Amino acid sequence: MRIERLKGFAYGGDYNPEQWGPEYWVEDMKLMKKAGVNLISLGIFSWAKLQKDEQTFDFSWLDTVMDLLAEYGIAADLATATAAVPAWAYGRYPDLFPVDKQGNRLWYGSRQTYCPNSPSYHRLTAALVRMIGERYKDHPALAMWHVNNEYSCHVSVCYCDTCAAEFRTWLKQRYGTIDGVNASWGTSFWSQWYYSWEEVMPPRQTTTQHNPGQVLDYQRFMSDSLLNCYLIEKHILREITPDVPITTNFMLEWKPLDYVKWAKEIDVITWDSYPNPAVGVHPARNALDHDLMRGLAGDKPFMLLEQSPSQVNWRKVNTVKYPGLNRLYSMQTIARGGEGVMYFQWRQSRRGAEKFHAACITHTGDEHSRVFKEVVSIGKELKELAELSTSKIEARVGIIYDYENWWAVEYAPGPSGEVSYRAIVLDYYTACYDAHIPVDIIFQESDLSAYDVVIAPLCYMVRPSLAQQVERYVSNGGTFVTSFFSGIADEEDAVFENGYPGPLRTVLGIQVEEFNPLEDHMYNVIANREQAGESTVSLWTEYVRLEGAQAYAEYTQDYLAGEPAVTRNTFGEGAAWYVSARPEAGYMRELLLHICTEAKVKPLITAPLGVEVTIRTGSAASWMFILNFTREPVTVDLGEYSGTDLRDRRTVRGKLEVAGTDLRIIKLD
Numbered sequence: 001m002r003i004e005r006l007k008g009f010a011y012g013g014d015y016n017p018e019q020w021g022p023e024y025w026v027e028d029m030k031l032m033k034k035a036g037v038n039l040i041s042l043g044i045f046s047w048a049k050l051q052k053d054e055q056t057f058d059f060s061w062l063d064t065v066m067d068l069l070a071e072y073g074i075a076a077d078l079a080t081a082t083a084a085v086p087a088w089a090y091g092r093y094p095d096l097f098p099v100d101k102q103g104n105r106l107w108y109g110s111r112q113t114y115c116p117n118s119p120s121y122h123r124l125t126a127a128l129v130r131m132i133g134e135r136y137k138d139h140p141a142l143a144m145w146h147v148n149n150e151y152s153c154h155v156s157v158c159y160c161d162t163c164a165a166e167f168r169t170w171l172k173q174r175y176g177t178i179d180g181v182n183a184s185w186g187t188s189f190w191s192q193w194y195y196s197w198e199e200v201m202p203p204r205q206t207t208t209q210h211n212p213g214q215v216l217d218y219q220r221f222m223s224d225s226l227l228n229c230y231l232i233e234k235h236i237l238r239e240i241t242p243d244v245p246i247t248t249n250f251m252l253e254w255k256p257l258d259y260v261k262w263a264k265e266i267d268v269i270t271w272d273s274y275p276n277p278a279v280g281v282h283p284a285r286n287a288l289d290h291d292l293m294r295g296l297a298g299d300k301p302f303m304l305l306e307q308s309p310s311q312v313n314w315r316k317v318n319t320v321k322y323p324g325l326n327r328l329y330s331m332q333t334i335a336r337g338g339e340g341v342m343y344f345q346w347r348q349s350r351r352g353a354e355k356f357h358a359a360c361i362t363h364t365g366d367e368h369s370r371v372f373k374e375v376v377s378i379g380k381e382l383k384e385l386a387e388l389s390t391s392k393i394e395a396r397v398g399i400i401y402d403y404e405n406w407w408a409v410e411y412a413p414g415p416s417g418e419v420s421y422r423a424i425v426l427d428y429y430t431a432c433y434d435a436h437i438p439v440d441i442i443f444q445e446s447d448l449s450a451y452d453v454v455i456a457p458l459c460y461m462v463r464p465s466l467a468q469q470v471e472r473y474v475s476n477g478g479t480f481v482t483s484f485f486s487g488i489a490d491e492e493d494a495v496f497e498n499g500y501p502g503p504l505r506t507v508l509g510i511q512v513e514e515f516n517p518l519e520d521h522m523y524n525v526i527a528n529r530e531q532a533g534e535s536t537v538s539l540w541t542e543y544v545r546l547e548g549a550q551a552y553a554e555y556t557q558d559y560l561a562g563e564p565a566v567t568r569n570t571f572g573e574g575a576a577w578y579v580s581a582r583p584e585a586g587y588m589r590e591l592l593l594h595i596c597t598e599a600k601v602k603p604l605i606t607a608p609l610g611v612e613v614t615i616r617t618g619s620a621a622s623w624m625f626i627l628n629f630t631r632e633p634v635t636v637d638l639g640e641y642s643g644t645d646l647r648d649r650r651t652v653r654g655k656l657e658v659a660g661t662d663l664r665i666i667k668l669d
């Protein structure tokens with residue numbers, strides 16, 4: 001389901017008219033038109049202004065704004081307004097309060113303060129959503145439903161008594177009996193055995209490490225509890241407006257929710273991107289989330305629902321997006337397959353916690369700010385690119401991303417508390433990004449045969465379906481790559497029998513005998529056996545025994561000197577690679593280039609570091625994006641490609657210069 005009426009890219013942002021008198025609203029509409037805005041997210045935090053008590057609703061101001069939007073031809077991504085509960089409700093229904101790990105109640109006075117299992121929250125939100133749905137179902141401005149806001153921000157886990165009771169119900173459904181729970185969590189350990197359901201608790205504050213099985217199940221349960229909140233709203237909206245797409249906005253680098261499970265319930269995948277604009281942040285970090293969202297979307301559209309046109313207010317120091325950077329990040333969304341670019345927020349607040357968060361209309365209050373001028377010119381550029389809006393990204397490399405694995409590997413008490421799943425995924429992703437090799441983010445259940453190379457970084461938890469697929473995939477000619485601390489535990493977080501890397505041992509042709517994680521000041525060095533190439537390695541090393549694989553690189557220091565560090569195993573028609581440590585970025589790039597070249601996957605073009613290159617392919621044409629995230633001019637070599645530069649309609653081929661913080665879009669011949 002798409003937002004058909006936009007006929008091109010969505011452009012706009014969060015609009016909070018209730019913070020302003022009606023005298024601003026017409027002016028806002030005019031400025032929105034000037035900026036090329038065609039979609040705005042409305043009413044996200046409006047609950048308190050829409051409902052005075054349980055019986056009394058007041059939609060008059062929202063009616064006026066919706067009518068104005070219709071008059072000005074701007075579509076509404078209309079919120080269900082359930083994200084921030086009004087103060088009056090807590091006094092009556094204390095089950096609304098979330099409770100933290102220590103047992104403290106979290107008070108209202110901020111936002112998004114609710115227990116996801118609160119029956120009152122479910123009832124009050126359902127009533128509000130039904131009112132909003134019925135009221136605006138036929139409104140000409142309505143284009144999409146925006147359910148709630150950024151679920152799990154700021155309460156991703158609640159430990160209250162309601163949640164404890166619901167957790168037991170959830171466990172009953174998963175395991176059937178209390179002994180099923182005991183078996184899964186391994187409660188023979190530390191005298192944790194449970195004899196009755198009432199003894200089972202959320203992982204509340206305790207003396208030392210919790211049972212990892214209990215923690216993992218609580219993360220699953222919390223993700224499911226919040227998903228249930230979303231589904232309550234979704235089902236009501238679907239019933240009232242079967243044809244209006246429904247979204248809820250995902251977040252950057254977000255761990256608490258299993259977005260793979262969530263994405264199946266969402267029509268348009270949307271997310272909020274806030275990369276730190278301080279110079280030196282690698283653009284691959286943001287690109288990874290775009291690719292993740294595209295992967296979550298599958299055949300459905302995805303778009304950016306929020307980004308700041310300049311600075312945010314919630315970092316310690318909030319640098320601006322220097323001139324050109326907003327455009328570059330906006331176009332990164334488009335370059336990576338997105339169908340829209342939106343901001344938080346339209347008009348900068350004068351009061352409240354976000355008054356120093358940038359907005360399209362800044363505190364100058366007029367249309368003359370640098371930020372607004374950039375917003376206008378990006379709007380214009382997006383309009384000119386409308387014909388690209390349904391084209392797609394194609395990739396031959398897939399990187400597996402998995403939330404349960406993320407939860408489990410980072411909770412594992414030992415071998416190293418320094419292991420970050422995102423960081424290791426990013427190592428592999430950045431290597432491909434820097435080599436200008438397009439990547440799809442895929443999942444443990446995805447069809448691997450659609451790719452020439454599949455990378456599973458830090459694949460600690462391996463579900464049986466993945467293990468079987470990898471063997472089939474490699475024996476049929478695929479190339480599989482995985483890293484240290486992979487193939488360790490099953491989906492109950494129990495360590496596989498017969499050593500590491502568990503079910504991946506045969507295909508990788510190795511056994512890992514021991515892990516030797518490194519403290520910050522420690523390192524080892526690895527060197528390739530035949531090709532040039534060496535790297536210091538940090539974080540982690542392993543003692544690897546070959547069981548049919550060849551050592552591609554070996555350790556050169558300490559007791560591991562001469563032992564395999566990177567291995568390659570021929571398996572059937574394909575190859576399986578294992579990287580037992582954490583090498584530097586340059587080495588990773590060369591290694592991935594080597595692996596991809598062997599698998600006949602080529603970089604798109606030759607371009608320096610800091611330059612992002614993608615191709616969007618449509619039914620009749622393809623477009624190459626070259627984004628220069630450095631502040632210096634760069635020269636790229638288009639190689640076999642030629643085409644028309646959309647900026648000046650000139651034909652380009654061979655070497656091409658791109659100015660600092662600038663981009664080129666080329667319609668390929």
Ligand code: GLA
Nearest residue numbers: 149150272274306312344357
């Ligand atoms: C999130 C929220 C917005 C706003 C921005 C500020 O993305 O969804 O309401 O608070 O952060 O960066």
Ligand code: ZN
Nearest residue numbers: 115158160163
């Ligand atoms: Zn709770």
